[in-house]
Amino acid sequence: MLQTLLPILIFAALAVGAAGAVRRIRLWRQGQRTPMRWYRLVLMPKRYLNDLHHVVARDKAIAHTHVATAGGFVAAMALALVVHGFGWRNPILGGLLLAASLCMFIGALAVNRRRIDPSAKLSKGPWQRLSKSLLAYSVGMFLVSLPLVGVAPTLLGGGVLAIVLSAVLVWGLLEMVVGMGWGGPMKHAFAGSFHLAFHRRPERFDDNHADAVHDVHRGSRSTALFPLDLTAKTLGVEKPADFQWEQLLGFDACVQCGRCQNVCPAYAAGQPLNPKKLIQDMVVGMAGGNDARYAGSGYPGIEVGKHHGGPNAPIVPQLVEAQTLWACTTCRACVEECPMMIEHVDAIVDMRRFITLEKGETPEKGAAAIDNLIATDNPGGLDNASRLDWAADLEMPRIQDRPEGVDVLLWLGDGAFDMRNQRTLRALVKILRAGGVDFAVLGDEERDSGDVARRLGDEATFQRLAERNIATLSRYRFARIVTADPHSFHVLGREYGAFGGDYRVLHHSTFIAELFDGGRISVEAPAQAETVTYHDPCYLGRYNGEFAAPRQVLAALGLEVAEMERSGYRSRCCGGGGGAALSDVPGKARIPDMRMEDVRETGATTVAVACPQCTAMLEGVVEPRPRILDIAEMVAAALVEPATASTTRTSTEAPEEVPA
Amino acid sequence: MPQPEPRDTAKMPQRVKTAALVSSGRHPVSGRAGRAREDARAVEMGLSLVGADLSLAHAGDPEQASLRESLQGYLGMYHGLDDDRDGQLSLLPLGEGGDAVPLLAAWLERSGVRLALTGQRAECGEGSGMVGYLLAERLGWAIATGVAAIEHCDGERVTVLQALPQGQRRRLEVRLPCLIAVDAVAEAPRQSAFGPARRGRIDIVDDLLPPDESPLDADSADWHWQPARARPKRLKVVKSTNARDRFKAAAAKSSASGGQVLTDLSPEEAAEKLIDYLRAEKILAQDDQ
Incomplete structure (x- = not known):
C-alpha cells in the first residue's frame, strides 16, 4: 500500500508546493522591475555556503543545528524523490536516505531543544510548529524507508501502522514542501535562495569585487545608500510595490531569528522600532492582510494586530507608524547580524525619502536642519563663513593659497561649529603640525557633506550639497582627504562616487596610526596607568571596516584597552546617527545612557571616541561618568614635540599665507 | 483689554x-x-x-x-x-x-x-x-x-x-x-x-x-539707493537687582501714559480731536489744513 501511496504523496506535495511558489514569485514581482540576470542563480550555492554561513556561524550551536537539519532535509528529499518517487528502490540509496533522515532528526532534536523555552528574540506560532514538523518529516521518512534495506519488511505493508505512518509523512511534506511555496516558515529556504542569487548588493559577496581590502570586514563591502532618481514620478517608497522587487524578495527571506531585534539600539531603548517586526510588516504589506498572525516581539509601545496593509496601500501609517521609521539610527547593526543578508537600513531610508520628499513630514527638528542646510549649507543655520572661527589663532593654511596642491586636505565637517568638537579639531591640527604634515583646509568653501540630509530622506538636498562639494573639490589639488568625522568620511569616501567624486579619504584615526607607523610623531608614556575603552563609531567600523587603526593608536599611546562586550563590528550605536538625535523619538531609556553602562562595565575611567556625534551623545550622559576623549585629544596631550622647524615655521611663514 | x-x-x-x-x-x-x-x-x-x-x-x-x-x-x-x-x-x-x-x-x-x-x-x-x-x-x-x-x-x-x-x-x-x-x-x-x-x-x-x-x-x-545700515541698539540697562523685578519688567504691558479714551464722538469731532493731537505732537504744522 505504501509503495503506491508514496509517489502520489511526494509528487502531489511537489505540485502543490510549486503552485504556491509561482504565486509567491508573483508577489515579489509586484515590486519595481530591474533587468533579470538569470545567470546569478549559479552564484547561489557559493553565497549560501560561504557568505551566509559566515554570519550564521557566529552562533556555533545554531550553525551546526542548521547544517544537520537543512543538509539532512535536502539530501533526504532528493533521495526520496529518486527512491520513493521514481521507484528506484536501490538498497544503497535506501541506506543513504536513512542516514540523511537520521541526520535531519538529530538536527531537529536540537531545534526542539532550543524551542522548549524559546528566548524573546524568537518568533513562536508557526515557527514553534516547524520544530515538530521537522521531527515528523525525519521520523516518517526514516520509517517508510526502512524496508529498503530489508529491515521490518512485513511490518509496514499495510494496516493501521501504514496509515499512521502516511499521516506523519503527510504532515512533514505539508510543512516542508507545500509550506515552502505557500508561505509557511519553510518559505525562508525558497525565498532565501533566490534572495541570495538576486541580492541588490552583489558586492556584499565575494564575487565581482576587486577591492580585496574590504575582505577584512565583510559587512562593510557595500554600505553606500543607493542614489535616488529625482526625476522619478514619485520619490521614495510609499507602498510596498514601490520597493525594488529584490527588496520584496529579501523581506520574504526573513527567518525571524530575532538577531536584529537583539542588537537594535532603538529596540533596547524602548523606542517603537523592531527591525524583525518591520521586515514582517513589509511581508504583510506585500501579500496583503494584517499583522495579527505575527508571533514575535512587536514594536515597543505599539500593539501587534492593529495594523494592515496591501501591495498598493500606503505603508505609513496603516502598516507602520512614522515614529518607527524615525527611531532608526541607521547604525546597521541589524544588517550586520542578519544571516539572510536583508537590508533593513535601505528599506527604512527608502520610506523616509517618501515622507520627506513627498509628504513633507520630517520630524520638526529634522525639517529645521534640512531648511538650514538649504539656506546656509550647515544644519545649524550658522554663517558658513564662521566655519574657521575656532581656529582664528591657528593660522590655518588655506587650500586657496596652495595652487600647487597639498598632501592632505583637512575636512572639518560640521563639528567645526560645535565648541566641544573644536577641541578635537585643535588637537588634530596640533598633531598634523607635529608630524610635519603638508595640509590645508577649504575654510568657508566647505559645505556639509549632506550625511544628515540623506539619512533623513532628503535626497534632493543631499545631491545638491554633493554636487557643490564635488565642484569645489575639483578646483583644488590634494592627494587625500583627512577628516575627524566618520560621517563625512563615509559620505565623501563612499557615497560621492556615484556623483562623480572619487577621493582617497582617511579617517583621522587611520592617518594618526600612519604617522605613528612612519615615526613622524612621538609620544610620552602615560604618567599613570589608566584603563580606557574604545567606542567604535558605526560609520567608521561597521560601515567602513576600520576597527584596527584607533586601537593601534591607543596601543601606541601605551594604553591598555578594556574592550566592551559589544565592540568592533558588534559595537552598540551612541544614538546620534541617521538623524535620530534630531527626530528624538521618545523611549524608555536613552541610547547613550545604555552605551555608557557598557563602558562602566569595563571599569574604564576614560572612553576613547573617534566621532563628533558619539562625543556629543556620550557627553550628554549625566555625571559621574567616565570621561570622554577623542583619540586626537589623547594623542595631542601625550605629544612630545620635537624641536624641529614644523612649529617655528607656522609662526614665521604663516602670516603671509593667511589671506586678508 | x-x-x-x-x-x-x-x-x-x-x-x-x-x-x-x-x-x-x-x-x-x-x-x-x-x-x-x-x-x-x-x-x-x-x-x-x-x-x-x-x-x-x-x-x-x-x-x-x-x-x-x-x-x-x-x-x-x-x-x-x-x-x-x-x-x-x-x-x-x-x-x-x-x-x-x-x-x-x-x-x-x-x-x-x-x-x-x-x-x-x-x-x-x-x-x-x-x-x-x-x-x-x-x-x-x-x-x-x-x-x-x-x-x-x-x-x-x-x-x-x-x-x-x-x-x-x-x-x-x-x-x-x-x-x-x-x-x-x-x-x-x-x-x-x-x-x-x-x-x-x-x-x-x-x-x-x-x-x-x-x-x-x-x-x-528718483530715489537714492544705498545698503541699509544696522540701526544702533539701545543698551539694555538692568536696574533691578532681583529676578522678580526683572521678570515683571520683561512681562509688563507697555503702559501708554497721558493718553485719553474718547468715545461717542461724531466723525467730525473725532477728526478735530485727532488733528489737534497731531498738531500738539508737531506731526502736522500749525497752519496745515
Missing part, C-alpha cells in the same frame, strides 16, 4: 476664493533666496483655511535665476491636504523699477479673489510694508494687519486674531473682500517638500494690463 479666548479654527462652510501673495525671501544669515518667513505663514494660513484651492501670485522678474526656486518653496507646501492637487502660482512679469500694485490688483480682480493673504513686509527690495495698504486702497478693500490667526470665515465676513505686543490678541471682524497681512507670530509654515514643489505649476500671466498702461513705479526712479 480683555484677552480673547482662543476659538477652534473653523474651516469655511462655503469656500471663499482665497489667494496668497508671496515674495522671494532673503535668508537672514546667508542672504540666499527662499521662502519669506511671513509670506510662508500666509500660505500656511491659506492652506489650512481652503486647502489646495488656495492660489498663489507673485509679481516679479521671470528671468531672475533664483526666483523660480523660491517660488517653488511655496508650491512645496501643497501636501497633507484633503485632496492631492498640486499647487499653482501665477507669476506676473514685472521688470526692474516696476510697480507691483497695479498688476496684483488687476490679478486679484480678474481671478475673483475675495480674501487675500500676505506677509506684512518683504525681506528684500523696498520692504516698505506698503503693498498691502496700497492694494487695499486701490481695490477699495478692507485690510487687517498683524494677523496671528483666522478664526472663522463665512463668506461675508472673516474673524481674525490680531497680534499685539506682549502676546496680547485682539479679535477683529472684517468684511469681505479683504486683505490680511500675516504677522510673524502666526502658525509656523509646514515643511516645503521637494516632490510637490517640483510638480507645482508656475503660470506666467502677462495680459493683465493694457499695453499702454505700463506698471512703472515712477517715484522709485
Whole structure:
C-alpha cells in the first residue's frame, strides 16, 4: 500500500508546493522591475555556503543545528524523490536516505531543544510548529524507508501502522514542501535562495569585487545608500510595490531569528522600532492582510494586530507608524547580524525619502536642519563663513593659497561649529603640525557633506550639497582627504562616487596610526596607568571596516584597552546617527545612557571616541561618568614635540599665507 | 483689554476664493533666496483655511535665476491636504523699477479673489510694508494687519486674531473682500517638500494690463539707493537687582501714559480731536489744513 501511496504523496506535495511558489514569485514581482540576470542563480550555492554561513556561524550551536537539519532535509528529499518517487528502490540509496533522515532528526532534536523555552528574540506560532514538523518529516521518512534495506519488511505493508505512518509523512511534506511555496516558515529556504542569487548588493559577496581590502570586514563591502532618481514620478517608497522587487524578495527571506531585534539600539531603548517586526510588516504589506498572525516581539509601545496593509496601500501609517521609521539610527547593526543578508537600513531610508520628499513630514527638528542646510549649507543655520572661527589663532593654511596642491586636505565637517568638537579639531591640527604634515583646509568653501540630509530622506538636498562639494573639490589639488568625522568620511569616501567624486579619504584615526607607523610623531608614556575603552563609531567600523587603526593608536599611546562586550563590528550605536538625535523619538531609556553602562562595565575611567556625534551623545550622559576623549585629544596631550622647524615655521611663514 | 479666548479654527462652510501673495525671501544669515518667513505663514494660513484651492501670485522678474526656486518653496507646501492637487502660482512679469500694485490688483480682480493673504513686509527690495495698504486702497478693500490667526470665515465676513505686543490678541471682524497681512507670530509654515514643489505649476500671466498702461513705479526712479545700515541698539540697562523685578519688567504691558479714551464722538469731532493731537505732537504744522 505504501509503495503506491508514496509517489502520489511526494509528487502531489511537489505540485502543490510549486503552485504556491509561482504565486509567491508573483508577489515579489509586484515590486519595481530591474533587468533579470538569470545567470546569478549559479552564484547561489557559493553565497549560501560561504557568505551566509559566515554570519550564521557566529552562533556555533545554531550553525551546526542548521547544517544537520537543512543538509539532512535536502539530501533526504532528493533521495526520496529518486527512491520513493521514481521507484528506484536501490538498497544503497535506501541506506543513504536513512542516514540523511537520521541526520535531519538529530538536527531537529536540537531545534526542539532550543524551542522548549524559546528566548524573546524568537518568533513562536508557526515557527514553534516547524520544530515538530521537522521531527515528523525525519521520523516518517526514516520509517517508510526502512524496508529498503530489508529491515521490518512485513511490518509496514499495510494496516493501521501504514496509515499512521502516511499521516506523519503527510504532515512533514505539508510543512516542508507545500509550506515552502505557500508561505509557511519553510518559505525562508525558497525565498532565501533566490534572495541570495538576486541580492541588490552583489558586492556584499565575494564575487565581482576587486577591492580585496574590504575582505577584512565583510559587512562593510557595500554600505553606500543607493542614489535616488529625482526625476522619478514619485520619490521614495510609499507602498510596498514601490520597493525594488529584490527588496520584496529579501523581506520574504526573513527567518525571524530575532538577531536584529537583539542588537537594535532603538529596540533596547524602548523606542517603537523592531527591525524583525518591520521586515514582517513589509511581508504583510506585500501579500496583503494584517499583522495579527505575527508571533514575535512587536514594536515597543505599539500593539501587534492593529495594523494592515496591501501591495498598493500606503505603508505609513496603516502598516507602520512614522515614529518607527524615525527611531532608526541607521547604525546597521541589524544588517550586520542578519544571516539572510536583508537590508533593513535601505528599506527604512527608502520610506523616509517618501515622507520627506513627498509628504513633507520630517520630524520638526529634522525639517529645521534640512531648511538650514538649504539656506546656509550647515544644519545649524550658522554663517558658513564662521566655519574657521575656532581656529582664528591657528593660522590655518588655506587650500586657496596652495595652487600647487597639498598632501592632505583637512575636512572639518560640521563639528567645526560645535565648541566641544573644536577641541578635537585643535588637537588634530596640533598633531598634523607635529608630524610635519603638508595640509590645508577649504575654510568657508566647505559645505556639509549632506550625511544628515540623506539619512533623513532628503535626497534632493543631499545631491545638491554633493554636487557643490564635488565642484569645489575639483578646483583644488590634494592627494587625500583627512577628516575627524566618520560621517563625512563615509559620505565623501563612499557615497560621492556615484556623483562623480572619487577621493582617497582617511579617517583621522587611520592617518594618526600612519604617522605613528612612519615615526613622524612621538609620544610620552602615560604618567599613570589608566584603563580606557574604545567606542567604535558605526560609520567608521561597521560601515567602513576600520576597527584596527584607533586601537593601534591607543596601543601606541601605551594604553591598555578594556574592550566592551559589544565592540568592533558588534559595537552598540551612541544614538546620534541617521538623524535620530534630531527626530528624538521618545523611549524608555536613552541610547547613550545604555552605551555608557557598557563602558562602566569595563571599569574604564576614560572612553576613547573617534566621532563628533558619539562625543556629543556620550557627553550628554549625566555625571559621574567616565570621561570622554577623542583619540586626537589623547594623542595631542601625550605629544612630545620635537624641536624641529614644523612649529617655528607656522609662526614665521604663516602670516603671509593667511589671506586678508 | 480683555484677552480673547482662543476659538477652534473653523474651516469655511462655503469656500471663499482665497489667494496668497508671496515674495522671494532673503535668508537672514546667508542672504540666499527662499521662502519669506511671513509670506510662508500666509500660505500656511491659506492652506489650512481652503486647502489646495488656495492660489498663489507673485509679481516679479521671470528671468531672475533664483526666483523660480523660491517660488517653488511655496508650491512645496501643497501636501497633507484633503485632496492631492498640486499647487499653482501665477507669476506676473514685472521688470526692474516696476510697480507691483497695479498688476496684483488687476490679478486679484480678474481671478475673483475675495480674501487675500500676505506677509506684512518683504525681506528684500523696498520692504516698505506698503503693498498691502496700497492694494487695499486701490481695490477699495478692507485690510487687517498683524494677523496671528483666522478664526472663522463665512463668506461675508472673516474673524481674525490680531497680534499685539506682549502676546496680547485682539479679535477683529472684517468684511469681505479683504486683505490680511500675516504677522510673524502666526502658525509656523509646514515643511516645503521637494516632490510637490517640483510638480507645482508656475503660470506666467502677462495680459493683465493694457499695453499702454505700463506698471512703472515712477517715484522709485528718483530715489537714492544705498545698503541699509544696522540701526544702533539701545543698551539694555538692568536696574533691578532681583529676578522678580526683572521678570515683571520683561512681562509688563507697555503702559501708554497721558493718553485719553474718547468715545461717542461724531466723525467730525473725532477728526478735530485727532488733528489737534497731531498738531500738539508737531506731526502736522500749525497752519496745515
